C-alpha cells in the first residue's frame with residue numbers, strides 16, 4: 001500500500017458523525033480507511049472516513065464513520081446535499097447511530113452564540129424540493145416521526161455536554177429547531193414568526209436528514225451550536241456567513257471535545273443496544289411494505305432491497 005490509506009474496511013461500523021458547517025473533519029482521530037460508497041441514490045456528499053477511536057474500557061480501537069454533509073470543501077448548498085445517498089451509504093456499512101452536528105441561528109436571547117443545544121423537536125420549513133423519502137415510486141411506506149430525535153441518544157449527549165460545562169461549554173437540554181429551505185437566510189418577519197411559534201434555533205440541514213435516518217432505522221441526534229441571533233434582535237447585527245464561520249472557528253475546539261466525549265461514552269459496552277438502535281430494528285420492514293407485492297415497481301424494489309437486504313422478499 002506504500003503508506004496510502006486503505007479504501008476498504010472489513011468490520012461493520014455502527015456509529016457515524018455527520019459534520020456540518022465548520023466541521024469538515026475530526027482531526028483528533030486516526031484515519032483507518034477512506035470508503036467511496038456508491039448507492040442506488042447516487043454518491044454521498046463525501047467519501048466516508050473510518051476513524052479509530054480508542055475504547056474507554058478496553059483501549060481497543062472502535063471504528064467511527066465520518067461524513068462531511070456539505071462535501072470536503074463545503075461545495076454543496078443545503079438543498080444540494082444528497083441526503084438519501086448519505087444515509088443509505090452509512091446504513092450499508094453498518095451504521096445504526098448518527099450524531100449530526102449543525103451551526104444554527106438562535107431565536108432566543110438566552111441561547112447565546114457558541115452555546116450548544118440538544119434539540120428535541122423540529123418544524124419543517126423546507127419547501128419540498130429536496131428528495132425526502134426512500135419510500136416512493138411504487139413502494140409506499142410510513143414511519144413514525146413524532147419524536148424526530150432519538151431520546152436515548154439525547155440522554156447520552158446531554159450528560160456528556162453537562163460534564164464539559166464550566167469549561168467553555170454551555171448546554172441547553174432541549175429546543176425546537178426550525179429547519180428552513182435557504183440558502184438565503186430568513187426575512188425578519190419569518191424570524192419573528194418562528195419566535196412566536198416557540199422556536200429555539202434555526203438551520204437548513206436537519207431535514208430531510210433526520211427523516212431519512214428514521215426510515216433507515218438509524219438512531220439520530222443533532223447537536224447544534226449557535227452562531228448568531230438570525231435577524232430578529234433589535235439593535236443586533238443580522239446573521240451573515242462571516243459571523244457564522246467566526247463563531248464556529250472560535251469554538252471548534254469545544255465542538256470537537258463535545259463530539260469526542262459523546263463517542264467515548266457511546267463506545268462503552270453498556271450502550272451497545274442503543275448504538276445498534278435495537279428499538280428501531282425492522283420498523284421499516286413493516287412500515288415500508290404496505291404496497292402489495294404485485295403492485296411494486298421492480299426498480300424501486302431493487303433499490304430498497306439494497307438498503308434493507310431481506311426485508312421485502
Ligand SMILES: CSC[C@H]1O[C@H](OP(=O)(O)O)[C@H](O)[C@@H]1O
Pocket residue numbers: 019020021022069070078101102103104182203204205206241244
Ligand atoms: C453557513 S450558514 C448556513 C448553513 O449553516 C448550517 O449548516 P450545517 O447545518 O451543515 O452546520 C445551516 O444548516 C446552513 O446549511
Ligand SMILES: Nc1ncnc2[nH]cnc12
Pocket residue numbers: 103104105106180185186202203204227228229230231239244
Ligand atoms: N440564522 C441562521 N439561519 C439558518 N441557518 C443557520 N445556520 C447558522 N445560522 C443560521
